[in-house]
Amino acid sequence: MKHTLQQIFRSPNFVIGFAIFMALILFVFIYPLVVPDAPLAIIAQGTFFPPGTYVSVYDSLGSTQYTLNLQNASAARIGSKVSDTDKAAIKDYLVLVGVPEGQIDLTDTQKLLEQWKTNYDPNKNISGVTNAKRNQFIRLNTSLQNANSDQGIVLASQDPTSGALTQTGTVKLTDYVDINQIASAKVLPLGTDNFGRDVLTELVSATKVSLQIGFVAGLIATLIGLTLGLLAGYIGGMLDDIIMFITNLFTVIPSFVLLILISFSIGQDQRGAVTIAVVIGFTSWVWTARAVRSQVISLRNRDHVNLSKLSGHSIVHIILSDILPYIASYVVMAFILQISSGILAEAGLSILGLGPRTTDVPTLGLMMNWAMIYQAHILGKWWAYFPILLDIALITFSLNLMNTGLDQVFNPALRD
């Protein structure tokens, strides 16, 4: 046993797979300790906030202010305030009043604003410009003046009874606050999803649930497959024929069709994560049954098994001590594969709208489904779908690597 383990851990494939998988598991268990938020809590008003650190504007006003003289701060500020559409509008105007197009550089916001300042004249009449367009330029001018102002902002509070405003402070352009000193700031490393939920927290919880689904489905499938395989292989005869008939049937009848039919019939309200896992387990045992059976048949007439039979051991005893240890490696490998295919099956089902009901827990499939429905991929909100895909790929990839590693240890022919 110890020797086998040593050998397994010397297989690079297995070690890499194991390391990735364990890292995922650790992360799934440690993250909630650090960020104990409810995974499905809606924290954002609006959809798809990009990843970033969100700082409370209100709290930052009240915190200690520092003066920093940063050279390129104003350029950055102006750059962030003038949107691409505004820039395009500026260019439009400049071209209309006859500035050569070669002199207009959309990337240099400051120069653009200067050109605007020198060229803009609200009273100028340009031919071919509609009234609406004129008004648009006027509005643009006002907003640009604000962007360009270096006045700072005066803060005032309102007296609740009289309604009079009294100045309470100013925010200068050189005022800064330390993020660490602000009472409420929220890091959203993966932004929010379409419902305004923290994607990372949701993803961690979904990973956990999906792993559980895979685990339960794999366990059920392996147990059924193992039992049927053992019975068919060891007892043989009629029983073997019957079991093999059933197994062959379910090998060709596509299991996802059964999965769809059952999940649909169970109905949305009844479908919890566990139910889904059980259904997946019950529709995916065939491969294990086949593999176990063929292994058992080759073992059945080995000397040690015959010896055990002659010494009058019961079937249960023979199976437990003379058969199981020899097929254990296959069973473990099959189990690992079942976990991964269980996770994939859940994801497929969820995209079809047949996943677990959406109210209690997220799963990787559900998250993917939401991202698809809200078109995160078409809108370019990568943080709402890419981490999920990566997560699924990492889980299945690591499980399969482990499996390949085990296979190489137990089937030396595949080594080179």
Added chain:
Amino acid sequence: MKGYRRYFLNKLAWFLVTLIVGFLLNFILPRMMPGDPVALIVSHMAQGQSNASGVQAIYQQYAELFGTNQPMYVQFFIYLKNVARGDFGFSFSQYPRSVADVLSASIWWTICLQFPAIIVGWLVGNTLGALAAYLKGGFDKVLMPLSIFISNLPAFGMAVILMVIFGVNLKWFPTSGGYGFDLIPTLSLQFMWSVIVHYQLPFWSIVLIAIGGQAIGMRSMSIYELNADYVKYSRFLGIKDNKIVMYVFRNAMLPQITGLALSVGTMVGGALVAEIVFSYPGLGSTLLNAVMGQDYPLLSAATLIVTLMVLTANFAIEIIYGFIDPRIKAAQAD
């Protein structure tokens, strides 16, 4: 030829048996489940006037057509009769279209998309896998991890990735649909071109996924065969290496064909979900619509069609296999 005939009849019988069982399951499974959609239909029917009369009429019509308030075995034979006539009743969600109408519009999209894609993926994957086993070294070291990674990606994942890269960012291909939304299906050149362009991303995502899995399978098969005793013996008989390599790849291919027969179901399942990502007008989207619209007649018919497709593909592969593996004719002859 006598040997082959026996093999053929054997496979045909098996095809019929699986078809019958598939059909039975399609009928029984929903009726055994706690949320039994057929019972739901009966209850909808009984609710009477309070419902909007249109909806009521559809349920009524379905219940009558399939005799849903009769005993189970009667229902089964009615179902059998209706299905044999291609009558699946009206679609609940797309009334007044009939289920047969909805399906006949979508089934060809799926067949024309998936079967070529799976075959191309199979061919390319096997070639790559054989090369990896034979060449070893760098080629193998690059191809294998890549294949393992790709084959672990669900088909919808590959679909999303291709769509984001080639559809959304590079804008080389459209992101959804089977043809331009502003076109009417005709045999015009413009329409054909649109279909071809829309075909690319779904097609390649299925192909890539298939390549990954097949390459891995073929590689291990070839390695297994390369280490087989007959290879060593043939060498010591003085047979040239390239001739031996031919033996090996031929022998490694054969299990890959049976492997395809066994995995075609799973591949089709994955590909249906990929269709959904692209809103491809095939059976995948039909299934999704049926689920979303709580449309049991449509869902049940769609799953039946998919089962039939998979079983037929399976049967076809077995038949072809019988021609290719010389042992079949010999083994069945005596």
Added chain:
Amino acid sequence: MGKVILEVNELTTKYITRFGEDVYAVDHVSLKVEEGKSLGIAGESGCGKSTLALSLMGYYFPPLHYTSGEIIIDGHNITGMKPDDVRKSILGTEIAYIPQAAMNALNPTQKVINIIEDVVQAHDPSKKKKDIYDLARAGFEKLGLPADVLQRYPVELSGGMKQRTVIAISVILGPKVLIADEPSSALDVTSQKMVIKMLRNLMDNGMIKAMIFITHELPLLYNVTTDIMVMYAGQIVEKGAAKETVFDPLHPYAKGLMGSIIVPEAGLRGVKLTAIPGVPPNLKKPPSGCRFAERCKYVHPECKASSVGVTTVGDNRTYRCILSEKELREVYKNAN
């Protein structure tokens, strides 16, 4: 002394594992087989018997590699030859091989006749199919095999028939030396007998001039071969005429193997090589001294210190031990 058909001098070959380690499975092996003689090779599983058999063919492919030594077949030194020349003019025509796992030695998707066509054409591409068929048919008939086997796939043949077919294919090009690696180990008793009879016929009819025979079954070894060689951890530890090696072994390892056999006249029915406690050394790092020292009942301190040379007794008997023949006999007598 007859004509020497196969002579091997100080042949060393190694496996290079995928981790780049060297496994010296055949270590400075020398032997001679004369015309009309058959040499048996005995030894525990893993001692390098099969590797020696492969190495004797003079045709190496990974993971097995040639290191040093020479192979002379019928006066013709083949060690310096190009691999493709060996393939074309030696393999199958001068020296032929019957693999250990003959059950799977035939390509399952070819008919026997197609396999033979490929073999013959590999050496003579101009040969017509018709002629090959006649040749194969004649060869099979001479060996007492039904000609309709030629039209069968290997899966259609029984185990014994498959093994006999493999032998027939191996000798189709009339090799001088035949190396048979456990040709009968996986067969039932009747098939075993037929295979052995077939091999003997090959020798008696002069279809092959010499044979090397590897087996685990001591009675077979004794009955089939004229000389016996005992291998341990890649080296030859004892070599001599069959009778003396079996009934009067000198090397402690050979003694251990033959341990249970006392009376020659009682015959050897059902006797197997006895197990010796302990495991053979790892061939990746073989011990510097006597390789058997770890397990030897009669070990001396010097045994492990320096490498042990070969001692020759009489005109044709050798063994590898630091003790002289007399000392060994003394030791064995005291042990009883």
